Amino acid sequence: DVKVTQSSRYLVKRTGEKVFLECVQDMDHENMFWYRQDPGLGLRLIYFSYDVKMKEKGDIPEGYSVSREKKERFSLILESASTNQTSMYLCASSGAGGAYEQYFGPGTRLTVT
Amino acid sequence: DQQVKQNSPSLSVQEGRISILNCDYTNSMFDYFLWYKKYPAEGPTFLISISSIKDKNEDGRFTVFLNKSAKHLSLHIVPSQPGDSAVYFCAANGNTGNQFYFGTGTSLTVIP
Numbered sequence: 449d450v451k452v453t454q455s456s457r458y459l460v461k462r463t464g465e466k467v468f469l470e471c472v473q474d475m476d477h478e479n480m481f482w483y484r485q486d487p488g489l490g491l492r493l494i495y496f497s498y499d500v501k502m503k504e505k506g507d508i509p510e511g512y513s514v515s516r517e518k519k520e521r522f523s524l525i526l527e528s529a530s531t532n533q534t535s536m537y538l539c540a541s542s543g544a545g546g547a548y549e550q551y552f553g554p555g556t557r558l559t560v561t
Numbered sequence: 562d563q564q565v566k567q568n569s570p571s572l573s574v575q576e577g578r579i580s581i582l583n584c585d586y587t588n589s590m591f592d593y594f595l596w597y598k599k600y601p602a603e604g605p606t607f608l609i610s611i612s613s614i615k616d617k618n619e620d621g622r623f624t625v626f627l628n629k630s631a632k633h634l635s636l637h638i639v640p641s642q643p644g645d646s647a648v649y650f651c652a653a654n655g656n657t658g659n660q661f662y663f664g665t666g667t668s669l670t671v672i673p
Contacts, residue, residue, distance in 0.1 A: 452604070457602075479659050481661075483663075488570070488665060489665060490567075490650060490663050490664055490665035490666050491605070491650060491663040492663075493660060493661075496659060496660060498659050504659075504660075506660070538604055538605070540604075542659075542661075544659070549595055549607040549610060550595075550607070550652075550661060551607070552597075552604030552605045552606070553604050554602075554603055554604050555602070555603065555604050557602070
């Protein structure tokens with residue numbers, strides 16, 4: 449079974465703090481993704497990576513950066529957290545190309561106060 | 562602009578009846594479509610997929626139908642069970658790209 453793990457289930461941070469969200473997958477997948485889920489807006493793609501050290505902006509990259517130094521690990525960084533970044537963050541991985549399903553982690557509920 | 566749309570935010574169905582969840586897309590380059598199920602406080606889990614070379618795919622109680630000319634897909638759940646109560650997302654992908662596009666989700670409630 450594919451396993452995607454995220455470093456925290458719940459996180460509370462203060463405005464202006466730098467926040468790191470970590471994601472690890474164990475299926476040697478080429479692609480990894482970060483989404484945020486907000487009520488009424490569905491899943492919106494922040495960044496994705498199709499290879500080590502490679503990254504592509506998604507639909508809402510502003511205020512975020514990512515790092516992929518190893519194939520199994522994909523980190524999302526909030527450079528200076530703001531209250532509008534309070535959300536559920538979901539990491540996913542998939543095989544290369546389009547015809548593969550994504551496997552999701554359990555999510556991190558981030559609250560910025 | 563939303564390329565994948567789920568126009569019904571919620572749906573209620575009696576246990577044992579059919580649930581039909583709908584999804585529309587705008588990009589004719591999409592050729593792989595998926596449905597995910599999500600419980601509260603959990604990540605989405607893959608349910609069923611369909612390639613554009615097919616118009617139907619079945620897996621047990623779940624069937625996905627694809628109408629390419631209408632750019633429409635639907636998920637049928639028969640018979641519906643209380644455990645099916647969850648948010649369902651449809652997603653689409655173009656075979657040449659790695660990015661998936663998700664709809665906004667439909668919350669299904671199956672009433673015992």
